[in-house]
Amino acid sequence: MKVLIVEDDPLHRSYLHESVNAALPECSAVIEAASGGEGEVLARQHDKAHIVMDLQMQPRTGIEAARTIWRERPGTRILFWSNYADEAYVRGVSRIVPDGAAYGYVLKSASEERLKLALRSIFVENQCVIDREVRGTQAMSFGQTGGFTDAEYEILVDIALGLTDRAIADRRRMSLRSVQNRLQQIYDKLDVYQATGQTTGSESQFNLRSRAVTTAILRKLLNYGALERAEAELQDWIGGQKH
């Protein structure tokens, strides 16, 4: 068994290396990559290796690396190893995991025991292991309680990118009014109607559109990585438009 570690922080990398050695004595080789791009290359070279992948990396994030790896080799087992359980990350991961692939998601704050257990579960038993906290945000997200549907999330990302209603309608192939309906659902769910106090009698409001975006960021529905990915997709789409 070979294990490929993709992690840009040298401290965490060597920590992972030790943990893999301790948890998987049957492992014959541990390869290290210090960035997402390097990880993709090494995954191609060692095409039976299991992978431990950091999510936050510069410039090529773990999600992008995992996507290309899974595209070439859908059965690969990947254990994601991340600082946060932000909904944006969780959604990003579950969006790209192929059907039937085994994967894991553990937080860096987890104990070494949990990490070793996860390593054995996924790489030996071929069984998904998802950290309890992550499960929490997953449920939050897919359950209806305050969660966003994929359609709503799509539109949320679009206004975050700064698209106009008209542009969203074009991009998502729906009417202008439907876009605005979705927006209202989003505004409701993000509870964005709080008024700012005012010395004069009348009360000024928030700009709902911008307010929704930052509320989403503050609630960790969106984060830098998600925006970066979405921006890249947007540029692709623009390129395709004027073909």
Place this chain on the structure above:
Amino acid sequence: MKVLIVEDDPLHRSYLHESVNAALPECSAVIEAASGGEGEVLARQHDKAHIVMDLQMQPRTGIEAARTIWRERPGTRILFWSNYADEAYVRGVSRIVPDGAAYGYVLKSASEERLKLALRSIFVENQCVIDREVRGTQAMSFGQTGGFTDAEYEILVDIALGLTDRAIADRRRMSLRSVQNRLQQIYDKLDVYQATGQTTGSESQFNLRSRAVTTAILRKLLNYGALERAEAELQDWIGGQKH
């Protein structure tokens, strides 16, 4: 000499501990704190300790901790130790450093030598040490080349928070039109006028307001921590308004 380490990641904490011991043999005690709040408490107890402070921490960030510590003890020497050189962080730090206080800013990606050198320079020589990359974004920010003035940055934060033009005018004590002037300067500097391609002849545009915010985030002028802080200030202001 005493040194207080404030860092939530245990790996980095013990790495710092070792580096301090190696670089500062005259140091008599090293205290560790695992969060911003704990750091503030320990800083009060050990009121001559120098501080090494991580910036990204949950829930209380290093900038907030540093601000309260400096408020109580303005001469304290603090070495900031961060993953990124985002303009939002750099601006946040230089906004709170008291006049004449010695401080440092080194990146986690720096070599151990650089770290030790910085520890000696600031804690022994009482001399500022700012990582080269950070200097770069500092210059970018305060020099006129594509940089934002404080006034513009303030407004940028305000639209990011979702305030309406009217509300910004009230908050910053200026006329509506002046706010909109500032907005146009911001739109210019962020170069937000790119049109999305369109099948019909006419071309749809971005929503400049939202587009400016995410462009700023993608360029790392804004990030989660900055928004969080600004949101707290905003809530304070709203409270004061309806007194």
Place this chain on the structure above:
DNA sequence: ATGTTCTTTGCGGGTTCCCGCAAAAGCCGG
């Protein structure tokens, strides 16, 4: 086929935003 429910679409108007234009108000060297 009929009724119920949910989603999508169109219309209209009130509000906010974006911005060109020009007058008014500060800032300085003469």
Place this chain on the structure above:
DNA sequence: CCGGCTTTTGCGGGAACCCGCAAAGAACAT
């Protein structure tokens, strides 16, 4: 005090946004 200079403010109009209302469609059980 006076001509420049930048910055601030007011006005007006066109566009985009927010949203209530109601008709048209789609999905599904009876």
